[in-house]
Structures are given as structure tokens and as C-alpha cells.
Amino acid sequence: xxxxxAATGRLTGLANPTRFLxxxxxxxxxxxxxxxxxxxxxxxxxxxxxxxxQQGITVRIMYIHVxxxxxxxxxxTVMAVSALGTLxxxxxLADVALKAAAPIGAAFTLLALVTGSIWGKPMWGTWWVWDAxxxxxxxxxxxYLGIIALTRAMDDPTRAGRAAAVVAxxxxxxxxxxxxxxxxxxxxxxPASVIRFDGPTIHPSLLVPLLVSAAGFTLMxxxxxxxxxxxxxxxxxxxxxxxxxxxAAEGGGR
Amino acid sequence: MLALYLRxxxxxxxxxxxxxxxxxxxxxxxxxxxxxxxxDLNLLARIGxxxxxxxxxxxxxxGLERLFQxxxxxxxxxxxxxxxxxxxxxxxxxxxxxxxxxxxxxxLVAVTPLLGLFMNVAPAGLAAATATLLVGTPAIVFVGxxxxxxxxxxxxxxxxxxxxxxxxxxxxxIFGVAxxxxxxxxxxxxxxxxxxxLALTLFFAVIGPLAAAVALRWSGD
Amino acid sequence: xxxxxAYVAAAYGLSALVIVAxxxxxxxxxxxxRRELAELEAxxxxxxxxxxxAPAAGGGAGAGR
Numbered sequence: 001x002x003x004x005x006a007a008t009g010r011l012t013g014l015a016n017p018t019r020f021l022x023x024x025x026x027x028x029x030x031x032x033x034x035x036x037x038x039x040x041x042x043x044x045x046x047x048x049x050x051x052x053x054q055q056g057i058t059v060r061i062m063y064i065h066v067x068x069x070x071x072x073x074x075x076x077t078v079m080a081v082s083a084l085g086t087l088x089x090x091x092x093l094a095d096v097a098l099k100a101a102a103p104i105g106a107a108f109t110l111l112a113l114v115t116g117s118i119w120g121k122p123m124w125g126t127w128w129v130w131d132a133x134x135x136x137x138x139x140x141x142x143x144y145l146g147i148i149a150l151t152r153a154m155d156d157p158t159r160a161g162r163a164a165a166v167v168a169x170x171x172x173x174x175x176x177x178x179x180x181x182x183x184x185x186x187x188x189x190x191p192a193s194v195i196r197f198d199g200p201t202i203h204p205s206l207l208v209p210l211l212v213s214a215a216g217f218t219l220m221x222x223x224x225x226x227x228x229x230x231x232x233x234x235x236x237x238x239x240x241x242x243x244x245x246x247x248a249a250e251g252g253g254r
Numbered sequence: 255m256l257a258l259y260l261r262x263x264x265x266x267x268x269x270x271x272x273x274x275x276x277x278x279x280x281x282x283x284x285x286x287x288x289x290x291x292x293x294d295l296n297l298l299a300r301i302g303x304x305x306x307x308x309x310x311x312x313x314x315x316x317g318l319e320r321l322f323q324x325x326x327x328x329x330x331x332x333x334x335x336x337x338x339x340x341x342x343x344x345x346x347x348x349x350x351x352x353x354x355x356x357x358x359x360x361x362l363v364a365v366t367p368l369l370g371l372f373m374n375v376a377p378a379g380l381a382a383a384t385a386t387l388l389v390g391t392p393a394i395v396f397v398g399x400x401x402x403x404x405x406x407x408x409x410x411x412x413x414x415x416x417x418x419x420x421x422x423x424x425x426x427x428i429f430g431v432a433x434x435x436x437x438x439x440x441x442x443x444x445x446x447x448x449x450x451x452l453a454l455t456l457f458f459a460v461i462g463p464l465a466a467a468v469a470l471r472w473s474g475d
Numbered sequence: 476x477x478x479x480x481a482y483v484a485a486a487y488g489l490s491a492l493v494i495v496a497x498x499x500x501x502x503x504x505x506x507x508x509r510r511e512l513a514e515l516e517a518x519x520x521x522x523x524x525x526x527x528x529a530p531a532a533g534g535g536a537g538a539g540r
Contacts, residue, residue, distance in 0.1 A: 064487065122479045146418040147418075149417055150404065159407065166469040170462075171421070174422050178421070184432065185428045
């Protein structure tokens with residue numbers, strides 16, 4: 001708990017949007033550069049690694065598919081933490097973080113679905129199976145879309161942020177239940193022919209590039225997230241300044 | 255609380271024949287299915303429980319956005335939120351959910367056996383479908399209350415509520431249909447999914463009103 | 476096996492496409508907001524608490540109250 005308290009202390013230092021913007025301006029170029037470099041290295045290592053004896057060349061898809069799936073979940077966790085930040089600590093940047101993260105998370109989740117589907121076509125002979133894991137990710141994608149729709153539906157950003165925070169938290173509580181129920185449903189409906197991802201453990205020659213590229217995509221996510229947050233802060237400033245300008249014009253006309 | 259419950263039930267029954275529209279919608283959804291998949295009775299019997307559940311799910315989503323909207327219009331929602339601490343608000347939300355369920359969803363459950371006959375569902379399946387709907391639909395309303403509370407300030411919130419809520423009620427649908435299948439098909443068990451469904455309902459009875467109360471409290475100021 | 480290379484290429488291509496679109500969208504959004512801010516500042520609109528001088532920008536617009 002003291003750990004969390006220390007974290008909050010540091011976070012309240014960032015509560016001032018101006019200080020946050022300065023930090024973002026300083027960090028983003030480095031973070032973005034590191035992200036590009038790490039992704040490039042990871043993918044290069046991936047293509048230099050030997051092909052899997054079972055899956056052949058399609059195993060290369062793994063180096064992007066797994067990071068995307070991981071980021072889809074990480075992003076939702078970030079959103080849930082932001083939601084807590086909004087509801088419990090009333091951190092002013094938390095709802096900005098939540099709103100900015102939603103489209104990025106949706107994009108990565110979509111990519112996880114698409115690359116998984118492209119991977120599945122040569123491996124299983126079909127674009128889509130109602131496999132437990134695929135289905136859970138699909139439900140996650142639907143939840144992202146709902147939250148995006150909610151954050152865009154309201155004019156008042158603060159109110160939208162709170163509403164989205166409630167929904168994101170309820171969704172987060174639900175994720176284990178959904179996972180459990182989908183597993184249940186899957187065993188009920190799919191006899192013997194269930195396709196297993198987790199066959200033999202991954203060989204280190206494949207694992208290292210995978211970890212590197214996952215780290216790279218994670219850096220990329222945080223870069224994009226910070227950029228989107230900065231844009232969102234600017235958007236709110238523009239709105240507030242417009243309102244101010246309108247009020248000033250009104251007062252001057254009278 | 256009892257007064258709130260009775261008032262809400264009365265309003266729900268009276269307001270524009272809300273329950274009746276829901277039942278008609280349920281009927282229409284179920285009646286459309288055979289036109290889509292063909293009148294093969296064996297096939298219909300197989301998918302019947304699922305169709306009943308999906309129809310009931312959609313029909314109970316239909317009226318959800320009205321859960322708080324009337325109260326917001328006449329201002330009693332603000333009174334409810336202001337009256338005391340948060341858990342009290344959650345309790346009021348719970349009562350409102352139960353009232354909504356009684357007025358709009360219970361009729362759906364009541365006509366389920368009849369619609370099941372159209373779908374050529376076996377008698378055991380009819381009983382099971384009615385029982386699972388009776389147990390499972392409150393959970394839909396409790397989750398839906400969160401959506402309704404979040405979207406209460408929006409002019410066209412109804413569609414948004416459905417979009418937000420549908421992914422969250424997938425577990426309820428899964429266990430509900432699984433229980434009905436368990437009652438009809440022999441190797442599948444009936445009791446475990448039924449009990450999980452019950453647990454889900456109790457779980458959402460806590461989570462839903464709490465979250466909805468938080469959302470309502472903050473949409474006011 | 477060579478036909479499978481097409482699948483790999485498609486996966487990478489689509490991913491690149493989506494990520495580029497995402498980055499492009501964020502950049503475009505950012506540029507538009509920045510232009511609006513500059514425009515407003517050029518018109519002499521000031522925030523209640525001027526951005527550089529006031530550390531207590533809590534009442535400012537950034538947090539959005």
C-alpha cells in the first residue's frame with residue numbers, strides 16, 4: 001500500500017498538465033526512437049531466426065501477433081488503472097489517459113485478431129475458429145469499441161471521462177468472468193478438434209526475438225499513448241479557450 | 255424502499271405499455287428465426303433454447319435506457335442521489351432494478367414457454383428455459399443499470415447502452431443456454447451452469463448497483 | 476511453403492498499414508489542435524491562468540473541470 005502511496009505522490013506531481021506536457025515533449029522523441037529501434041531489431045532477429053519445423057515460415061507472424069495481443073490486454077489494464085485514478089484519486093490526467101488509450105488499444109486488439117486470422121488460414125485452413133482465446137479477444141475488442149463510442153458521445157469531457165471510467169472498471173472486473181465462461185462454452189461446443197496454440201514450449205531461438213519485439217511494441221504503445229494524451233490536453237485547452245473567447249466577446253459587445 | 259418499488263412497478267406497467275412492447279418484440283424476434291433458418295422442426299428444436307435466450311436478452315435490453323430517464327426528467331433522480339451516502343443510492347438503484355425487472359422482464363419470462371412451443375422445444379427444455387431466464391435476467395438488468403446510469407444524460411442513449419452492455423452479458427448468455435442444453439441433451443450437466451448463473455446474478459446484484467450509483471452521483475454535478 | 480510467405484507478407488503489411496494509419500491519425504489530430512491553439516493565441520485569447528507563470532493551473536482549462 002505504501003508503494004501505491006508513493007506512486008500517487010509522484011503522480012500528483014504530474015497532475016499539473018503544463019508540467020506533464022513539458023515532460024511529454026522531452027520524452028516522446030527518445031521513447032519513439034527507442035521504440036522504432038527495438039521493433040526493428042526484434043523483427044530482424046525474428047527473420048534471422050530459424051523457421052519452425054512444424055509451422056514453417058508462418059511462425060514469423062508470431063513476432064507481431066503475440067505483441068499485439070499482449071498490448072491489447074496491457075492497454076485495457078492501463079485504462080482500468082486510469083479509471084481508478086479518475087474515480088478514487090480524481091487525478092486530472094487520468095480521464096485523459098483513459099480516453100487517449102481506448103483507440104490505440106482497439107487498434108492493437110484489431111491487429112491481434114487480423115494477424116491471428118491470417119496465421120490461422122494456412123495453419124487451420126480457416127480464417128476464423130470460435131476458439132476460446134480468439135473469442136475472448138473479440139469480446140475485448142467489442143468492449144473497446146463501446147468505450148470509444150461512449151467517450152465520443154458526450155460533449156463534456158469530464159463527465160464523459162467519469163462515465164467511461166465506470167464502464168471500464170466494470171468491464172475489467174468482468175474480464176475474468178468472460179474468459180472463464182468462454183472457456184466453458186468452448187469445451188462444451190468443440191469436441192476433440194480444438195486447436196491448441198500452446199503445443200511444445202517455444203524454443204529460445206524463437207523466444208528471444210519475440211521478447212525483443214514485444215518490448216519494442218510496448219515502447220511504441222507508450223509513445224503513442226503519450227502523444228494522444230498530449231493532443232487530448234490540447235483539445236481541452238482549445239475548447240476552454242474558445243469558451244473564454246466567446247464569453248469575452250459577449251461581455252465586450254454588451 | 256417498498257414505496258419506491260411499488261411506484262416504479264406502477265410507472266413501468268403504465269408507461270406506454272412498456273412491458274407489452276417488450277413482449278411483442280420478443281415474439282417478433284422468435285417468430286423471425288424460422289424464416290431465416292427454415293421451418294425444419296428438428297433444427298428449430300436444437301437451436302430453440304438459444305433463440306429464446308437471445309430474444310429475451312435483446313428484449314430486456316430494449317427498455318433499459320428508460321430505467322433512470324423518467325426519474326431524471328422529473329427530478330426525483332437528484333433527490334435519490336442526494337438522499338444520503340453512496341450505499342443508500344446503490345440500494346435505491348437495486349430496488350429500481352428489481353422494479354424494472356418485475357414490470358418489463360418478468361412478462362418476457364412468463365411468455366417464454368409459449369414461444370418455446372413455437373420452436374418445438376421439449377417440455378424439459380421449456381421448464382429449463384423458463385427457470386434459467388427467471389434466474390438469469392435479473393443479472394442482465396443489473397449490468398444494464400450501469401449502462402443506463404452512464405448514458406442517462408445522453409439524448410439517444412438507448413443504442414449506446416446496448417453496445418456497452420452486450421459484451422458484458424455474454425457470460426450470462428453462455429451459462430443460461432448451457433443450462434438449458436444440459437436439461438435437454440443428456441450428457442451435458444444442468445446443475446453446474448445453473449448454479450454459476452445464479453452466482454453471476456448475485457455477483458452482478460452487488461457490482462451493478464454500486465457502479466451505477468457511482469455513475470449517477472457523478473453525472474449530476 | 477512459398478505460398479505461405481504471402482500470408483506472412485499480408486500480416487505484416489496489414490499491421491504496418493493499421494499502425495501507420497493510427498500514427499497518422501494521432502499526428503494529424505495533434506497538428507490540428509496545435510494550429511487551433513496557435514490561432515487562438517494569435518487572436519490574443521489567454522487562459523485564465525497564463526500557462527507559463529501559474530503552477531496552480533488546476534483552475535485552468537487543461538484539466539477540464
